[in-house]
Amino acid sequence: MILVSGGFGWNGVKAAMNLRELDLSKYDKVITNGLTGFCLSCYKLGKIMLLKESLNIIEPFLNKIDKDYFFIGNIRNCLYLSKGLGNFDYEIKDTVKINFNLEIELIDLKTEEIKLKTIENLKDALFYSTLIPGIRPPKDWLYNTASLSRTPCYSLLKLKNEDIHIYDLGYNYYKHSTIQRTYKTIQVMRSKYFYEICLDILKKNNNVKIFKFEEKNEKTL
Template identity: 60%
Template sequence: MILVSGGFGWQGIKAAENLKDLDLSSYDKIITNGITGFCIACFQLKKEKILHQSIKSLKPYLNTIDKDYIFFGNIKNCLKLSSNLGKYEYQLEEDDELNIPLEIELINLKTEEITAKKITTIQESFFYSTLLPGIRPPFQGWYNTASFSRTPCYSLLKYEGEEIEIYDSPYNYHKSSTIQRLYKSIQVMRSRHFYELVMDEIKTKNKVHFKG
């Protein structure tokens, strides 16, 4: 059985919190994007202190992505999101082997290849979970897919005859409001469109369960 969950910005953290009490021992793969994979790894290893410290260091970047600004602040922030690749350099103070079959969905911006990378340590989960626009620049051409789809789905296209449990993030958006909300709404609508197209194909080949 395959577990799938993800989310961009604060949505990724909320997605992981909804799964922290779930028994993951029955899953053959746990495929995530956004920061969800790192959060799940911390919950499973009882590393809440590391998680809280990391989220604190990420807060300025996550607020840039998710926060609503007033007047010219909206314009400035939209320009920043559109052009800034991020300079996040925070490092974890310790590392541990993971006890779960965690994978993080990535896209190669040069070749357009999409894959789910196997993650074996908490350091790896942190790096690839934060490989996001506005936080880190691409690594050897690779980027986290959360900016394309809030729930990882592209790497599922290769599967057939699998049982897949998908824990969706909400696709809420504002039809009209500030410039910042409009920017976010376009991103969410685009993400939802591609996600639904891909899921239509995945559902024809696999047994898919959607969870709240």
């Protein structure tokens, strides 16, 4: 059985929060994108202080992705998001082994192939969870798929006869709002469109169950 969840920006943190009490031992693997893999690993290893410290450092980058600014700030931030790959260089030294089978969905920008990266320790969980536009530049042509789909799905399309549990925050977007929200709306609608296409294919070949959970305050760890 496979568990699937993820999210772009703060949504990745929220997804992990909703999954932190879930028994992962019944799953053969857990597939994530965005920050979900790192946050969930911290919860399961009891590394709450490390998670808080890391999110405090990541927060300015996440706010550039998610936050709605006043008019001039929106223009400046849209230009940043359109041009910038991000210069986040924070790493952790903690290489403690993750106690569940975690895989993070990545895209090879050179070959356009979607891949799953097996993550064995907490340091790698942070690095590959933050390979996101606006946070880090690509590494060896690899980028996290969270900007393509808030829930990882492309890597699942070759699966057949699998039991798959998808934990989904849903897709919320604003209509007729500020520039920043318009930018975000386009991204979310595109993500939703591709996700739904993949989901239709996935359901034809596998036993898929979708769980919707309520969003929680991302600052309550």
